Amino acid sequence: MRKHISMTVECPHCLSSLMDEKVQLSGHPSVKLNVVSVEDRGTINLCSVYECFDHVSSLEIKEGEIVDFYCPHCNKELLVNEECKLCGAPMVSFVLRVGGRVTICSRRGCSNHYVAFNDLSTELAKFYEHYGD
Ligand SMILES: [Zn+2]
Numbered sequence: 228m229r230k231h232i233s234m235t236v237e238c239p240h241c242l243s244s245l246m247d248e249k250v251q252l253s254g255h256p257s258v259k260l261n262v263v264s265v266e267d268r269g270t271i272n273l274c275s276v277y278e279c280f281d282h283v284s285s286l287e288i289k290e291g292e293i294v295d296f297y298c299p300h301c302n303k304e305l306l307v308n309e310e311c312k313l314c315g316a317p318m319v320s321f322v323l324r325v326g327g328r329v330t331i332c333s334r335r336g337c338s339n340h341y342v343a344f345n346d347l348s349t350e351l352a353k354f355y356e357h358y359g360d
């Protein structure tokens with residue numbers, strides 16, 4: 228059995244860590260971001276475990292609503308020029324500290340996400356070395 232893989236992510240613009248040690252989800256530091264919805268703005272903490280969609284937010288985000296994600300350090304938008312293949316919402320991307328990037332859908336309730344490595348064989352080996360056990 229493989230244990231949960233917790234991912235350490237950075238902002239693609241300023242390369243600051245997005246990890247929040249103070250707020251733990253599933254026993255791991257969470258990923259803290261600023262979010263902007265149609266009505267309000269606030270913060271969100273996403274679970275850093277791959278394929279876990281737990282999160283806590285200071286905003287009430289309705290099921291199906293699309294929110295904008297911003298880096299809490301440099302305040303740049305984290306949306307990438309890519310549409311979700313499942314629902315058409317913009318995708319959001321972070322840099323993985325071990326190399327590569329993780330991309331998630333910006334729509335609440337959509338489960339589309341993937342990890343892309345620059346060099347799959349070496350990066351994947353590194354990934355499991357860091358987080359595999
Ligand atoms: Zn940043």
Ligand SMILES: [Zn+2]
Nearest residue numbers: 311314332337
């Ligand atoms: Zn989607």
